[in-house]
């Protein structure tokens with residue numbers, strides 16, 4: 001195993017609602033970056049449809065996934081919202097701001113985008129936390145060794 005594979009993170013689905021268009025993207029490269037105010041950084045590939053959408057909005061949701069959510073994470077992480085409505089047939093809810101929350105979400109965090117940083121083939125979007133909800137006290141689905149460890 002290469003050393004980068006030894007970075008363990010939390011598996012999430014980052015969601016957005018841009019003028020009524022819902023999309024979600026599986027994200028493992030996410031971390032908290034500020035205590036006051038609480039802030040998160042997510043790293044989004046420049047070719048992703050979500051990258052295009054996040055450049056048109058100031059708000060995103062972070063669904064921290066339960067360990068049994070591997071199949072849903074694989075779906076959101078293999079299809080593009082350019083070609084597929086990933087929410088079709090899915091039993092999701094909407095936050096008060098209209099951001100989708102997917103099934104099997106352990107905890108939900110909503111952020112307002114405060115800044116962006118270029119990072120090779122990705123862009124880091126830094127968001128300030130404006131809402132957080134815990135639905136279940138269990139542990140999240142962990143990503144490490146280049147795969148989900150459900």
Ligand SMILES: Cc1cc2nc3c(=O)[nH]c(=O)nc-3n(C[C@H](O)[C@H](O)[C@H](O)COP(=O)(O)O)c2cc1C
Pocket residue numbers: 011023024025026027028029030043044045046047048049050051073074076077078079080081082122143148
């Ligand atoms: C477990 C997992 C973790 C992923 N982590 C990231 C990530 O941190 N950043 C990223 O840009 N793509 C990541 N991806 C890939 C995207 O989820 C994938 O390219 C997705 O289909 C893009 O969807 P979109 O085109 O609708 O935005 C991950 C995929 C999986 C399955």
